[in-house]
Every structure is written in structure tokens, then in C-alpha cells.
């Protein structure tokens with residue numbers, strides 16, 4: 001070991017560039033302000049209409065009818081929500097929100113679970129089995145992505161009516177279940193399951209059904225949860241198909257019912273009840289997201305391995 | 306307790322032939338190591354034995370029963386994978402018990418077997434953990450445990466130690482050997498590591514591009530390699546190869562510079578002047594001046610503690626490696642070829658030439 005050439009210099013006080021330090025701090029502060037400003041603006045833009053709806057649902061019909069846009073809560077909260085919940089509202093007699101919420105819940109859960117079941121099975125087949133026409137099957141599924149519900153809605157309607165499934169739960173749910181998106185997502189996930197698990201299971205003597213049940217499904221839990229959230233909201237927000245296939249008002253879903261509440265022409269709308277119903281319609285998706293947030297984020301960002 | 310025979314096993318993936326006819330007899334309780342460079346078909350062969358891959362032709366016979374067309378689960382085998390393939394969502398117990406559960410074994414019998422295996426492997430306290438909570442060495446043990454509880458006729462190992470750090474690898478190597486002796490289960494072990502192969506195997510199969518270059522006990526492979534491939538693959542640092550030709554009634558080798566090296570064990574078959582390849586292990590180059598010694602120009606010195614590896618060049622420009630006892634420094638190293646340790650190979654075929 002050589003001694004340092006100049007031990008005195010090593011021990012000397014380090015020089016501080018105060019001007020540069022201050023400039024750095026100023027720049028950091030400025031960029032923080034900018035970032036926060038942009039974020040707060042974004043939140044306001046998204047949140048303001050929701051706030052207006054919330055406030056609107058606490059006034060009486062007259063206030064909004066006059067064209068006022070109240071920004072502070074009014075005094076009619078309980079009666080507005082009670083009306084919406086028990087009787088419904090709007091010019092044309094509508095279904096109570098409680099019934100519509102249950103209907104929407106049935107539809108959204110059935111669609112989400114149905115889509116998950118179908119897409120897990122089809123992705124499982126496409127990934128873990130080699131059969132003639134495997135790629136053909138995959139591409140056939142993939143191509144249906146190009147056909148949104150609206151494009152195939154007339155033939156689908158014809159088929160469902162011919163099957164006498166109009167105004168029934170199966171008629172409402174089944175056409176919305178076939179899902180290329182979820183199949184693709186599960187396929188991508190299944191492809192990350194190492195071949196060695198498949199082989200270890202073969203040596204353990206697990207057949208395809210056992211392997212699906214004991215290994216693939218447990219490993220997919222976070223993905224299933226994440227997808228459930230997305231598909232639940234997708235199902236909840238369905239509008240066009242339920243509007244067409246359901247005309248029994250006791251089966252009306254809340255998204256459709258809400259739009260029917262808003263009358264056309266110059267008749268006055270009961271905006272207070274409508275807004276209360278809108279707030280009620282918001283709650284289940286918000287609840288699902290909030291409750292499953294932990295799973296949801298994990299499922300989208302990490303894989304269990 | 307079982308024997309394994311492979312009869313002319315061939316495998317092609319589409320147009321590429323990966324295995325060119327493998328014949329192998331593994332005796333009861335024997336541990337045979339398949340060793341070879343990456344991509345030579347070791348795993349493919351093992352997977353054919355396991356039933357994870359179907360041979361293009363040939364037979365796999367376990368204990369006298371032709372299992373070629375059977376599912377892996379019906380072959381009475383257990384396999385340890387390179388990445389262990391432990392199911393991440395099951396506990397250690399669950400992983401070890403899974404195969405038994407599928408077989409419909411009674412709960413208490415499963416618990417008894419898992420406990421016994423955990424005892425042997427020293428993983429008793431880990432049974433409730435998930436694989437994620439284990440170290441590499443512990444996972445390795447669990448993977449072994451999963452194989453042991455099955456009480457199979459045949460253990461198959463596909464590079465099970467290559468994900469461990471060097472120290473643990475040496476330790477687990479010894480442990481696998483002890484365990485295999487103790488349980489007496491016939492085993493096939495695949496590795497690309499020649500040290501692992503030498504230390505573990507009762508016999509080795511040295512594979513070269515889908516063909517078994519030599520099947521023999523480790524010391525025989527080391528002292529009498531069947532061809533230049535085996536000679537160069539086994540032994541570290543690798544054997545030096547020197548081109549030469551037969552001379553003096555085939556009793557000596559003539560080097561390109563005219564030096565004659567007499568064979569210690571007698572003349573080789575062939576006509577005079579036949580080109581041959583001489584093989585000499587680095588530890589068999591003796592330092593020292595004198596008649597017939599080659600002065601090496603030293604290019605690189607690798608001190609290993611008790612010995613030193615010296616990379617040098619002959620005056621003719623050929624790279625030569627020598628392994629010396631103790632330390633060494635210097636720019637020139639004269640070495641002598643010890644005729645007693647000379648290996649002679651046919652220059653064309655690479656096959657070993659023994660005295661006629």
C-alpha cells in the first residue's frame with residue numbers, strides 16, 4: 001500500500017457550491033408544483049360532474065328544474081333516495097332502483113363469472129393441449145375480438161328471439177359471455193406457467209382436469225380476481241343489449257332504467273330522483289373496485305412465481 | 306429395485322435427429338451419469354425414459370417391462386427437475402404428498418411417508434412452508450423428497466444441482482450420492498459438469514452429439530478415454546492434443562519438428578507415417594530441462610493455491626497447458642512429455658489407439 005500522495009489535501013474541508021445547491025432545490029420545487037398542479041386539475045375535471053350529481057341528489061325537484069346549478073348540498077337527501085329506492089322516478093313510470101340494482105347485479109355477476117369460466121377453459125385448451133387445428137382455434141377466438149357486440153347485435157337478437165329467450169336471464173347474459181379478451185389474457189398468463197409444472201404433474205399422475213383444478217386455477221387466482229373487477233364493470237355498464245332483449249320492466253337493469261327515466265320533449269324531469277338513482281348505480285362498481293383493489297392491482301402487475 | 310435398458314433409442318424433432326441410437330443397461334441400484342456438452346441430447350434421453358417425450362424408435366424397458374408406450378405416472382419413476390418444479394401454492398408437505406394423494410393412498414400412510422422422507426433429508430421443520438420461503442438448497446431437498454416418497458423403481462435427475470451456488474452444489478452432490486447409496490434406488494443423472502459426473506457416477510455415459518461416445522466407470526473414462534472428444538471433455542484443465550505421426554515401426558510418435566517420443570506400452574497398429582493425435586493431460590507435463598524437453602513461452606499463469614496452471618506456447622506456436630505442483634513464476638517453462646501417460650488417438654477418426 002502506498003501512502004496517499006498528499007494527505008493534507010484529503011483532509012481539507014470539501015468546497016460547497018451554494019449557488020448550485022439553491023438552484024437545484026428551486027428546480028425540484030418547481031417541478032413538484034407543476035406535477036401536483038396537473039394532477040389536481042385532472043382530479044377536478046373527473047370529480048366535478050360526480051360532485052354535481054351528488055349535490056343534485058340532495059335538492060328538491062324544483063331547484064334543478066328552475067335551471068339553478070347548486071354547488072352546496074340541499075335538505076332533501078333522505079326523501080330523494082327513499083323515492084328512488086322504493087318507487088323509482090321520472091315522468092314515465094319506472095322500476096324502483098332497488099329492483100334494478102338487483103337485476104344489474106345478477107347480470108353483471110353472471111356475465112363476469114361466465115366470461116371467466118369460458119375463457120379459462122378455452123385458454124387452457126389452447127395453451128396446454130396440442131390438437132389438430134389448435135392455432136386455427138386460437139385465431140378464430142382472436143378474430144371475434146374484431147366484432148364488438150354492436151356489430152353482431154341484429155343476428156344475435158334474431159337467434160335469441162328464435163330460441164324464445166327474449167325477456168329471460170339466459171337470453172340477456174349468454175350472448176355477452178363469449179369473450180376473446182379474457183381468453184387472450186388467460187392465454188398470456190398460462191404461457192408463463194413453466195413447462196416443468198406440467199411435467200411434474202404428469203409424473204405425479206395428475207390428469208388434465210386435476211392439473212387445472214390443483215395447479216392452474218390456484219396459480220390464476222389473482223388474475224381471476226383482477227379480471228372479475230374489469231368484467232363486472234363491463235357487465236354492469238351494458239346498455240344496448242339489455243335495452244333490446246328485455247322489455248319486462250321488472251327485469252330492467254339500472255343503466256337502462258336510468259336512461260329511460262329521462263323523458264324527452266318538454267316534460268319536466270325529476271332530476272333529483274334521477275341523480276339519486278345515478279348515485280345508487282355508481283355504488284356497486286365502486287364497491288367492487290374498492291374491496292378487490294388489493295387483488296386487482298396484484299393481478300395486473302405481478303405473477304405468482 | 307430395478308434395472309433399466311434402453312434399446313436403440315432414437316429421437317428426431319421434425320427433420321433434426323437428436324439421438325442416434327442409444328443402447329444402455331443400468332443395473333439394479335446403480336447410478337449412471339449422462340454427461341455431455343449442452344445440446345447433445347441428455348435431457349431428451351432422460352425425458353424419453355420418463356415418458357415425457359416419445360422416442361422415434363427403440364424401446365425403454367424398466368425391470369423387464371416394456372414401458373415405451375406408457376404414461377409417466379405408470380412407469381414407476383420419479384424425477385427431480387433443474388428448477389425443482391415445486392408447486393408454488395402448495396406447502397412443502399403438499400408438494401411431497403401430491404403424487405401420493407392422486408394415487409389414492411390413505412392419509413396416514415401419506416403422512417408417514419412424507420415424515421420419513423423429511424427426516425432423511427432434514428426438512429422436517431419446513432413442512433408447513435411454501436417454496437417461496439425456502440432457500441435454494443432447501444428447495445432442492447424438497448424436490449428430492451418429492452421423489453423419495455414415491456418409492457419409485459427409478460430416480461431421474463436432470464441437472465438438479467445447476468441452480469445452486471458452488472459450495473452448496475458440492476455439499477448436495479455428496480448428499481445425493483449418500484442418499485442414493487442408502488436407498489439403493491437405480492438412478493439416471495444428467496449433468497454437463499464433468500466433476501459432478503466423475504464424483505457421482507458408478508458409470509458415466511459421455512454423450513457427443515446424440516451418440517454415446519463412451520460408457521464406462523469414471524476412472525476408466527479418465528485413464529482410457531475412448532476418443533479425443535471424451536479425452537478433451539473429461540479432466541480439467543482439458544487435455545493437450547499434439548499432432549504427430551507413427552514412426553520407428555510404430556513404436557514412437559514423431560512430432561512435426563522431428564522429435565521422437567517412444568511409446569511406453571508398445572507399438573500401435575497401422576502403417577508407418579499414419580497421422581495420429583497425442584493426448585497428454587496438463588498434470589503429466591513434467592517441468593525440467595534436458596533432451597526432448599519443450600521450452601514453453603508462458604502466456605498466462607493461474608495460481609490455484611496448491612497448484613498452478615500455466616498456459617504457454619511451444620516454439621512451433623501450439624497452445625499447451627501445464628499443471629504444476631506449488632507456485633510458479635517466470636516467462637519460460639521447459640516441460641518434458643512423460644511417455645507413460647501418453648494417450649494415442651487416430652488423427653482421422655479420433656478413436657483411441659491401443660497397443661496392438
Ligand SMILES: Nc1ncnc2c1ncn2[C@@H]1O[C@H](COP(=O)(O)OP(=O)(O)O)[C@@H](O)[C@H]1O
Pocket residue numbers: 318323341342343344345346347348349350
Ligand atoms: N421439443 C423440442 N423440439 C425441437 N427440438 C428440441 C426439442 N427439445 C430439444 N430439442 C433439441 O434437441 C437437442 C438436444 O436437446 P437437449 O436434450 O435438451 O440437450 P441437453 O439436455 O443435452 O442440453 C437440442 O439441439 C434442442 O434444440
Ligand SMILES: [Mg+2]
Pocket residue numbers: 347348349464
Ligand atoms: Mg438439458
